[in-house]
Amino acid sequence: MADQSRQIKLAAAKKKLKEFQQKSSPASGGGGGNGGGGEEPGAKKKRKVKGGSQPDTPSADRHAPDNIQSILKGFRQTNGVTLPAYGKTQNCTHDGNENHADENRPLSSTESLWQSSTAYINGDNAHSPANEKELESGNQDLAAALDSSKLTNNRLNTKLEQLTTQSQELTDQLQKERREFEQKCMREQGAMREQLQQAARQKTGEAEELSNRLQATKQRVSELERTLFSVSTQHKQFDKHNKELEKERDNLRLEVYRLNSVSEEGRQQSSELSEQLKLRMSENNDMRLDLEELRKRLEMADDMLQQSVRASQCQPADALMESVAQLQTERDRYAEQIQEEGLVWKDKTEQLLSQVTVVAEERDRSISQIQELEAHITDLKHAAALLSQEREAQAEPKPSGTSESELALQGALCSLQQERDSLNAQFQAQLRDNEQLSRMCSEQESRLSELERHAERGAEDAEDRRRMLEDVQSDKATISRALAQNRTLKDQLAELQNGFVKLTNENMELTTALQSEHHVKKELGRRMGQLQEDLHNVKEQLDLKSQEYQALLEQRDQVVGHLQQYSAGYTALASEREQLHRHSALATPYRDQGDGVESQSLPDSPQKSSIAIPEDFESREEMEEFVRSAVSRVEAERDEVRSRLEEERRLHLAARHQAAALIEHHSHSHDHDHDHDHEHNHDHEHSQGHGQSHDHRHSHDDHSHCEHTGSEGVPVEVHEALCVAMERLQQRFTSLMQEKADLKERVEELEHRCIQLSGETDTIGEYITLYQNQRAIMKQKHMEKEQYISMLAQDKEEMKAKLAELQNLVMRLVGERNEWYSRYTGAVASANATANPDLLPAGEEQVQAHHTHRRMELNAVDGQESMDVSSAVEPDSTDLPNGGPSDQGQGLPPDSHALMRPQEDGTTRQIMQLLQEIQNPQGPRSVPFLGDNPCVPFFYRPDEQDEVKILVV
Structure with missing residues (x-):
């Protein structure tokens, strides 16, 4: 891709060069040695080259450095490339010519330009068309490189401007918000201070008011106390005595009412107890009559029994058995009746005893209360006597109002004395009632003791009758046993035979049941083994998932650290970009004197990231491989970008040093050797400074994975890819956590089932042991029955x-x-016959x-x-x-x-x-x-x- 884009740019540069040559062809006819100032740089360069082809012009040799400087200036203006000084290039060409035989390498466009310029300076005026073509191709390369560098610089400038504007906006916004927040806080603090001051003023005013009121009230209270103390001292004592007497009177009334109620309850209880005693007496008489009837019946039963015993030979056994059964039923019924009546009488006597004890306790309590009331009444009498004495002592100085109060107190004392008399009368009546109740209770206790003795005698009689009936029953049982022994033996033999058959059948059923139970036990054991294996596998899977989860957490932490490093590197790169922009702005005035040093063109277009993120990962290993490959690619791109950045920085520093050297050359006009030594020292210092700067910035670029400044799209895409990868990692993490939770629930369910199955196996084992015990018992019984049958x-x-x-x-x-x-x-x-033959019966x-x-x-x-x-x-x-x-x-x-x-x-x-x-x-x-x-x-x-x-x- 880089070679294709470079070829396209070279073709475009060639096309532009042809157009430029066509435009400058009419002006090249009068090609003088001096270039015009108003002509274009391309025309100047072409004219200078053509002028150099004339061999017999001494002015060309004399003004060659000026012409070369103008040519370099034209290159700098057209391409924007910074070229080294003339002296340096000449020394370099001499060294290159000396070492040309040792180094057979292809020459770049800048080197060919150096050779042509040195040949022109040394007097080689005859140039071939091949050199012109090389110059054109070098110019085209330089133009393409300059265009690409201009584009990248423009992009970087625009982006830096945008970033600076954004940062400026952010800082402005932050300052603005900070000022607003500070203003708001100041306003709120001012309002709060004002409110607190107002509240403090209000509270101080209220406190002063309350203190003033408190002082006034204290003064008034002290005055009132002084005035009332003299008035109320006398009345307090009388009021106090009156209140105490009233309280005592109320208490006495309450006591009288309570004693009346207690006496009424005692009377009612005594009447109820007397009625109950009458009922018990009537019931006792009925019981006596019943006992007499029972005795008569027992005597009749004894007579009948004796008669039946006497007539046992002539009566059949069935009649005897029926009579015995009847007598037994009657005996049981009478015994049950006697026991029931004894229990009833026992309960009734216990109830009567508890009632008597309650009445006695209430009587003792009432006596103690009456004694307390008498003591209290005596205390009241003493208090009344003291009051009367005090009144007599204070009768002379007191006014008429006090005499009325004394009269009222005397009336109250009279009424209290009347109440006391009435209470004494009630107390005497209560004592008489209690004495009557005690007499009745003693009579009832004596009657109850008599009834208990009668009940004991009845129970003894019933026990004697029961013993007699048991004896009769035992006698009759011997008769019935003797009659039924042979039949029972036959029945037992038949039953034993049937039982033997049943036992064999039951043994067969038990064997089949045990076999089925053994089969079920084996099945349950197999299922338990399978469940334990499943549980073990699930635990292993859970451990693996937990380990994967820990690894994913560590990877997530590593990715987060890498992202933080990327962000830090990006910020460092932004600062470096700003420095580079600053350096490029400083180097722009010297770029017009370029000499084609930057011959290697940078990539024209940013390479886009080649990381293709799949939609979904099939497994965790695939996801880990993808993350590792992405990280390795990003690191490789980082290293490449770092090398490019270092190269660009090195070239930039070299251009700066060349520009500085060029300025020194124009200012001081030293010779070529001195310039060469200076350049050599300067290059050495540059290499040291570059190494120091590289070492200084290497710590910032160790962990950064960003692209070069010319390819700014790569870090964004890598960042997006990493964001997508992080989202997927988070999704995968959540899914793994969900799976882990499901696995935990599954493990808990399996453990619960295992517990249930263990309980079921325990119960089955218990059933099996029970069956085995029953089987052993049945076997033992079967053996015993076989032995018994053999014995029989x-x-x-x-x-x-x-x-x-x-x-x-x-x-x-x-x-x-x-x-x-x-x-x-x-x-x-x-x-x-010997005694009396006539006396024969x-x-x-x-x-x-x-x-x-x-x-x-x-x-x-x-x-x-x-x-x-x-x-x-x-x-x-x-x-x-x-x-x-x-x-x-x-x-x-x-x-x-x-x-x-x-x-x-x-x-x-x-x-x-x-x-x-x-x-x-x-x-x-x-x-x-x-x-x-x-x-x-x-x-x-x-x-x-x-x-x-x-x-x-």
Whole structure:
């Protein structure tokens, strides 16, 4: 782009040069050695070149420096380039000619111009057309460079003017606002001061007024106090006594009213308590009647029970059970009624006791109040006596007004004495009422104690009746247990079998449920693992995002620092531009003597920034790469602009030094060697000064990324690009913060879910442990039931064997009893026959027939029916008809008893032992006793207590 723009400008310069040559061609015909003052600079230059082609003109050699100076002046006027002095150029050309063989490099337009000028000075007057062409091309280059420099200078001047105007406007505006603010503050302060002064004056005036009023009021008060003190000293005492008496009277009235109300309440409570006592007495009488009825019913129940016990053999078991149930229900109902009534009486007695205590407390309180009132009344009497004495002492000097007040006080004292008498009468009445109440309370307490004793006796009686009913119930329960034992065993066996089947089914269900629970547990564990992995990944992502966020924050801080550095560099560049403009303004008078030093043309147009900002970044890495590339480009452009600025500054300083040297050359007219040494020293000083200035300004340009003064569009675009990048960074930062907040919410939600899942897993674990415990318990129960079933089966086999043995023993016992009965009947018959054959009982035939029928029944019992045995035994010998063998056995001789007892004891003992083993196969074999062993129906003789033990099937 720079080469193309340079070629375009060169073409335009060539075109302008041709037009200039065409314009100056008519005036070049008379080309003298001296240039006219009114001709254009281009025409002068061309005429001088043509004049130099004449070889035999001595004036050209003589006036060559003047002609060259005029040519340089024309170049300076046309191009505005500052050229070095003539002597310097001549020395430079000599050095260039000496070193030409060593340095084979292309010559620029300025160097070709130097060569042509030196050749012209040295007498080389013959110039070829090629030199003219080189001169034209050099002129064109110089014209293009000068045009570009003029344009850049104009731009910089306009911008500097704008900046100066803006800064001036800003400073003016700032000064104006500052003045306005100061004026406003002064006005406000003046107004505030005036207001404060006015308020202070007002407050001082008010304070003085108040102080004056206070003094006047104090004086007046002191006068009034002195005047009133003498008047009110006497009245104060009487007023005080009167007020105290009135207060005491009011207090006494209040006390009287309160005592009246308390007495009324006590009377009401006493009347209520008397009514309650009457009600309790009536209820107590009713309870006594109920207790008597209950006693009668219990006696009847005892009689009925005895009758039922006596008639237990002839009555069926169902009727006995029904009667027992009825008696039990009646017993429970009576016991509940007695308990309820006892609780009611207990509550009522407690209420009465609490009321009595309350009444006693109120009585004591009223007595204490009455005593206090009596003491107060005595105090009032003493005070009244003192007042009467004082009045008698002060009766003579006092006027008539005081006598009226004494009369009023006497009337008040009389009324107070009357009230006191009435209070005494009320107090006496209250005492009488309290005595009556205390007597009534004592009577009520005595009655309550009697009622409590009656209630205790009733409770004891009810407890005795309950014990009796419990005994009857236990007796009847033994009967019912004996009847239902065999059926319960069968039912238990069936239930055990059904339970075994149910247990197997339940075990299968539990195994399936446990398998499903294990599967669910595995699924939950897998889900927990996945959730923990997700949580770990989310935490890692959150850490990465936080690190990226920290990196972005650091990058943002770096970018902000770079922007601040850019702004500082821009301000420094603006100041440098101002200095450059100042230096260029100072160097404008010397630019007309330019010699083409600035041959290298600056870029004609500012290069625009090549940073293309994308619309959106795909990732953070791409954004970082873009920022880094943009920063590197800006730094490269900064370095390039810095080099250009340094080059321009160096050229500018060189032009200044050349102009200064040229002025010295014209003023002092030194020789070329001295000029060369001076130039050499000056250049050395310039290089040192430039190095110092460069070192001085290098600290300001280290961090600046701005473009050169000739390309002012670059920093604006870079600034805009950086602004856009910052906005995008901020957007990205906000989006990252939003993502971070979302991730935090997600993490919190996941933690909450993890907590819930951990709680669910805990509950599932608890359920699993519960299921396992239940399963272990069920297994244990199942094993116990299996053992019990096996034991039952073994017991059943043993029972069968024992029942077979029992059947044999019973059959043997029946045979023995039949033999014994035959012997017994024979003995009885022989005894009766020997004693009195006519005294044989009339019912003997019936008894004999009955016993034969019983024996037939006993013989007809098979093995299956022998399993249904009973454990209930009733010691009653009256169940046998007509006394039975017990009555008849009493008439047996003692030797017959002695003969029959050993024969029956062995078989009966074996039977009882076997029955005990059947009833308790695993327990200790203790001696059988009545009511514990199941028995079979048989009869045996009375024992030593003349009692017959009957076993009922």
